[in-house]
Amino acid sequence: MKTIIEMKGIEKRFPGVHALKSARFDLRAGEVHALMGENGAGKSTLMKILAGIYRPDAGEIIMEGEPLELTDPRSAQTAGIGIIHQELSLMNDLTAAQNIFIGREPRKSFGRLDERLLNQQAADIFKTMRLKLDPQVTVGSLTIAKQQMVEIAKALSYQFRVLIMDEPTAALNDAEIADLFSIIRDLKAQGVGVVYISHKMDELKRIADRVTIMRDGEYVDTVPAADTPISTIITKMVGREVKDEALQVPDTSNNPIALEVKGLRRGREIKDVSFALRQGEILGFAGLMGAGRTEVARAIFGADPLDAGEILVHGKSVSIRSPHDAVGAGIGYLSEDRKHFGLALPMDVRNNIALASLKSFIRFPGRLDENAMKKTAEGYIQRLGIRTPSDTQEVKLLSGGNQQKVVIAKWLLRNCDILIFDEPTRGIDVGAKSEIYQLLVELAKSGKAIIVISSELPEVMRLSHRIAVMCEGRLTGILPGGATTRQEDIMHLATLRESMVIETETEMQRRVG
Amino acid sequence: MFTRRTFLGAVSATAVVAATGVAKAADKIYIPLISKGFQHQFWQAVKAGADKAAKEFDIQVTFEGPDTEAQVDKQIDMLSAALAKHPAAIGFAALDSKAAIPLLKKAQAEKIPVIAFDSGVDSDIPVTTCSTDNVAAAALAADKMAALIGNEGKVALVVHDQTSRTGIDRRDGFVKQIKAKYPKIEIVDIQYGAGDQLQSTEITKSIITAHPDIKGFFGANEGSAIGVVNGVKESKKSNVVIIGYDSGKAQKQAIMDGVMAGAITQNPVGIGYETVKAALAAVKGQPVEKHIDTGFYWYDKSNIADPKIAAVLYD
Amino acid sequence: MTNTDIAAPMAATTAKSRFSGAQQKLLAFGTLIILVIGFSLASPNFMQTSNILAILQATSVNGILAVAATLVIITGGIDLSVGTLMTFTAVIAGVVLTYWGFPLPIGIIASLLTGALVGLTSGAIIAKMKIPPFIATLGMMLILKGLSLVISGTKPIYFNDTPSFPLISTESFIGDLIPGVPVPNGVLVLFIVAGLASYILGRTVLGRYCFALGSNEEAARLSGVSVDNWKMAVYSLSGGICGIAGLVIASRLNSAQPALGQGYELDAIAAVVIGGTSLAGGRGTILGTVIGALIMSVLLNGLRILSMPQEWQTVVTGSIIIIAVYADMMRKRKA
Known part of the structure; x- marks a missing residue:
């Protein structure tokens, strides 16, 4: 196979950070080349340079033997290089077709748009993707997964020869991932080179031909995907061995119940959900996208109103109408979208930790006791192992894992003894993941009651003392944690649709029981 | 549907209330x-x-x-x-x-x-x-100003605006009278404050800064006059003769306190x-x-309680 | 149920525009109809041809300004200078026609060009200097207010030497064709401007990028859209429309009033939001805006006809703005 792209000696500095140190990368026609590395390793920066979004300080990019000058996204597009961004970059108020062809709309004279041709072309692309989607539907009304497919359709429409995919499966369910992979195989067959960035190790084996590993802005190694063990790849990424301890399920059956919900209902999203959570226990929530797990968490936390149901904290019925009530009852919620809901990104670590407990730092006559806040923050930085130069570092400059620890510190300081983690390791790299896992286990040991919602089954299985599975708003079963529960058992419950309930009821009881 | 109905309700209620109010006097x-x-x-x-x-x-x-x-x-x-x-x-x-x-x-x-x-x-x-007759009224203000500052020195005008009839008449009435009859009085500045007290205050202060030896101000309407009073007070300046226009509680008070020498009142x-x-x-x-x-009248501390004057002043 | 029955035929006529949500306009339109019916029942003086024409006349300037503001607001920006820009272009027309004695077409071109140039300047300050629109146009509002006074010599400029000038706003072409319906030309101008703007928004690349910018500017940039240039184009277009408003108001008053204009931007923005356009950008329609402007002038005129004390007129108008926008939000939350 011939090489399409070669990047050599790429240097990039941002204020205070040496992001890329003589990085290199090459891509062949018709291959899927995975780019691996922890967050901050420089993969996204390197790919943004290839997509023309950043300009390198030094180094060269060679495309089919010719040096290539990329000044902006448009020049990369002209060269046949496209990128699908990690964060969705769609225009919610525009239709799918309008999004796909933004900047390249079929035009008639005087800048008039040819709307019919636009929709026709979009429909053609959807057909090649085997995607059932109306080109005229407003993107904002689509699910995240469908939006992701629109993003992919947009990239396909350019007929790029090089396509960069930055975590394209983050929002997709298994069926959609399978669809995406068959699209990628079609692209391979057409000779397109695909750069694939993902944190999901199992996907590499399924789709990648070669894997390039980066660490701290430097090139580490390139290995064939098929016959390299995942542990080897991880070791190269982290630069040290990562121990993956087996789950120990403690006996929590005699602990007092911390949280109990009865008959939770909210429209079509939550249908009669009841469960109990004991102190020191980690309860995992598994299910497909849209199964209602996040909705349950938000309802318990008072972020969305309930139609019916009762919430008991430490055996006492509480009325939770707003997050304020929930926090008062000792419930902390760590949203999957830390950037939007969990953190004040431009503020420093100290203030973010103190944010939910500012009242306790107020001194006469309304002054905030910065010293006490500093001491508290430094205490948590040490206790949770938050890697930050100081407590006055802006949170947005921390890595994903350390940001997550800051959020945890915030809720611990607020004395929350029931913690709900929604996708606790989304966007966090492998090394930091196991630290977060370790932290959750320790929190449970110290008596906190913990709910973990995760779309990654291995994560749920690794952490949970018990596993609650949801499907289409219903709690379809609670399985015991540990080695006895197999992935297939969870998938069975996760796909147990309401219409199927009656015929499989007996079977389910047997499994749950 | 709830909100729409409420909305319509609010609209029709307004209409009904208003309609009944009118019907009485129809x-x-x-x-x-x-x-x-x-x-x-x-x-x-x-x-x-x-x-x-x-x-x-x-x-x-x-x-x-x-x-x-x-x-x-x-x-x-x-x-x-x-x-x-x-x-x-x-x-x-x-x-x-x-x-x-x-x-x-x-x-x-x-x-x-x-x-x-x-x-x-x-x-x-x-x-x-x-x-x-605004021109004549402003000319009277100019005469009073001249008498109070001893027919010489610097004075300035704070006027409400430069396009309206009253603004133009009062400004010109004052300026023409000074130029025609009091050659030793210099008009150093004419500024416009939209009749806004705060703006006029700032204007007055800046004029005082530019001309520390200023002897008199003419505020050409109620808002301008009160602005001048505030500006002089905030500048901690004494011995400045302020002549106002129209009345109002604040202006009347300023005259009673002696901060303002007097004012022209219309009726x-x-x-x-x-x-x-x-x-x-x-x-x-x-x-x-x-x-x-x-009609118009000159009023100051001496005649403010005069029934004839008091009748045309407003609070 | 009645509502859906009425909704069906109306929705059919408005469904063409892809960005609308026919209901949104329906809500505003329904409000307008109810106000008209309510006022007609409350006073026989409301439903007179001359009064309806007066309402339309009163809508023309605010309506045109609101159309200009809509374009900018859809991009996620805001333009606080529309009112004083209108005045500035009127003063320029006055200078060209009355002081320099050029013929009417030159005055019209000068006014439109001035508006577009000032818009381009605002756009450049926003796109190139990266000054937030609120601040950039706030600054521009004050600059233009001052310049209008400077250039005019702080007094109104009258158009007595240009006898055909009132043609733009107060005369009536329609009245010449259909006697008895002397719709003033200013209103005709409003409808033409609104029609053109609506076409540009719905059917052209410029319009498409207005929505794209307001929806997700970064995404548009990453898609290779030259965001800065299009932004400047939108502000120029909006400025040009302000130039039209300047001609209409100058023609109506037969003079350029240099002290006028501040405060008009808020009326325009109010009309835009009543019409259902999102201040966050990405969503909005010209038809909604025109209806919003009509609601405001019908309301004000109706309350005057009912002899409601002036201080209460203001209270009612403010309340209606809040209620209208709240109703719109409720509808969206449900959808």
């Missing part, structure tokens, strides 16, 4: 007054005079004016809504006479008598004009009263004079 003679302003105490005093006349003659009077004296088009919209009600007569204080001519012609065609008030209307359509209550009275006469076909001078 068969009385109706005379709307379209003024140049509404919020200032001066205009509220004109309104009070008009209301007084309405009560006395048992007719219905409404009083409206735009938010600022620059909003010529809004005043015209008000005039056209007033005409739509087929009133017996109309009182009108034009912000810009020329812009109003088509509507005034329409009134004339419908035989609705137009009474101009305050600064009047540049046209022969109005039956009469009830107003103050706003009289303007409102005379306008309605003249309108009613015109409706009944009685003769009215072509110009009704509503």
Whole structure:
């Protein structure tokens, strides 16, 4: 196979950070080349340079033997290089077709748009993707997964020869991932080179031909995907061995119940959900996208109103109408979208930790006791192992894992003894993941009651003392944690649709029981 | 559906409340007054005079004016809504006479008598004009200023605006009188503060900074005059002669306290009263004079309690 | 149920525009109809041809300004200078026609060009200097207010030497064709401007990028859209429309009033939001805006006809703005 792209000696500095140190990368026609590395390793920066979004300080990019000058996204597009961004970059108020062809709309004279041709072309692309989607539907009304497919359709429409995919499966369910992979195989067959960035190790084996590993802005190694063990790849990424301890399920059956919900209902999203959570226990929530797990968490936390149901904290019925009530009852919620809901990104670590407990730092006559806040923050930085130069570092400059620890510190300081983690390791790299896992286990040991919602089954299985599975708003079963529960058992419950309930009821009881 | 119904409810309720309010007075003679302003105490005093006349003659009077004296088009919209009600007569204080001519012609065609008030209307359509002679009044202010500063020194003017009739007349009346009769008095600055107290305060302070030896200020309307008083106070300046215009609680207080030497007062209550009275006469076909001078007075600490003066001052 | 029955035929006529949500306009339109019916029942003086024409006349300037503001607001920006820009272009027309004595077409071109140039300047300040629109146009508002006074010599400029000038706003072409319906030309101008703007928004690349910018500017940039240039184009277009408003108001008053204009931007923005356009950008329609402007002038005129005291007129208008926008939000939350 011939090489399409070669990047050599790429240097990039941002204020205070040496992001890329003589990085290199090459891509062949018709291959899927995975780019691996922890967050901050420089993969996204390197790919943004290839997509023309950043300009390198030094180094060269060679495309089919010719040096290539990329000044902006448009020049990369002209060269046949496209990128699908990690964060969705769609225009919610525009239709799918309008999004796909933004900047390249079929035009008639005087800048008039040819709307019919636009929709026709979009429909053609959807057909090649085997995607059932109306080109005229407003993107904002689509699910995240469908939006992701629109993003992919947009990239396909350019007929790029090089396509960069930055975590394209983050929002997709298994069926959609399978669809995406068959699209990628079609692209391979057409000779397109695909750069694939993902944190999901199992996907590499399924789709990648070669894997390039980066660490701290430097090139580490390139290995064939098929016959390299995942542990080897991880070791190269982290630069040290990562121990993956087996789950120990403690006996929590005699602990007092911390949280109990009865008959939770909210429209079509939550249908009669009841469960109990004991102190020191980690309860995992598994299910497909849209199964209602996040909705349950938000309802318990008072972020969305309930139609019916009762919430008991430490055996006492509480009325939770707003997050304020929930926090008062000792419930902390760590949203999957830390950037939007969990953190004040431009503020420093100290203030973010103190944010939910500012009242306790107020001194006469309304002054905030910065010293006490500093001491508290430094205490948590040490206790949770938050890697930050100081407590006055802006949170947005921390890595994903350390940001997550800051959020945890915030809720611990607020004395929350029931913690709900929604996708606790989304966007966090492998090394930091196991630290977060370790932290959750320790929190449970110290008596906190913990709910973990995760779309990654291995994560749920690794952490949970018990596993609650949801499907289409219903709690379809609670399985015991540990080695006895197999992935297939969870998938069975996760796909147990309401219409199927009656015929499989007996079977389910047997499994749950 | 809930919100929409509530919304409609609110709208119709408003309409009903308003409608019942009007229905009561429906068969009385109706005379709307379209003024140049509404919020200032001066205009509220004109309104009070008009209301007084309405009560006395048992007719219905409404009083409206735009938010600022620059909003010529809004005043015209008000005039056209007033005409739509087929009133017996109309009182009108034009912000810009020329812009109003088509509507005034329409009134004339419908035989609705137009009474101009305050600064009047540049046209022969109005039956009469009830107003103050602002040029003469400002000249009187200049004479008083000269006497109080000993016929020499620096003075400055803070005027409400440079485009309105009253602004121009009061400024020119004052300036011409000084130039003609008091050659040793120098007018160092004329600034415009939109009749806004705060803006006028800032203007006054900057003039004092630029001319520390200033001896007198003339504030050409209520807001300007109070602004001058505040500006002089905030600059901690003493021995500055302040002459104001119109009245109002703050200005009266400043005169009583001796901060302000005195002020020119028009007779706003009289303007409102005379306008309605003249309108009613015109409706009944009685003769009215072509110009009704509503008068002006100089007032200071010595005569502020004089019943004749007190009657034309407003709070 | 009644509501859906009425909704069906109306929705059909408005469904063409892809960005609308026919209901949104329906809500505003329904409000307008109810206000008209309510006022007609409350006073026989409301439903007179001359009064309806007066309402339309009163809408023309605010309506045109609101159309200009809509374009900018859809991009996620805001333009606080529309009012004083209108005044500035009127003053320029005055200078060209009255002081320099050029013929009418030159004055019209000068006014439109001035508006577009000032818009381009605002756009450049926002796109190139990266000054937030609120601040950039706030600054521009004050600059233009001052310049209008400076250039005019702080006094109104009259158009007495240009006898055909009132043609733009106060005369009536329609009245010449159909006697008895003398719709002033200013209103005709409003409808033409609104029609053109609506076409540009719905059918052209410029319009498409207005929505794209307001929806997700970064995404548009990453898609290779030259965001800065299009932004400047939108502000120029908006400025040009302000130039039209300047001509209409100058023609109506037969003078350029240099002290006028501040405060008009808020009326325009109010009309835009009543019409259902999102201040966050990405969503909005010209038809909604025109209806919003009509609601405001019908309301004001109706309350005057009912002789409601002026201080209460203001209270009612403010309440209606809040209620209208709240109702719109409720509808969206449900959808």
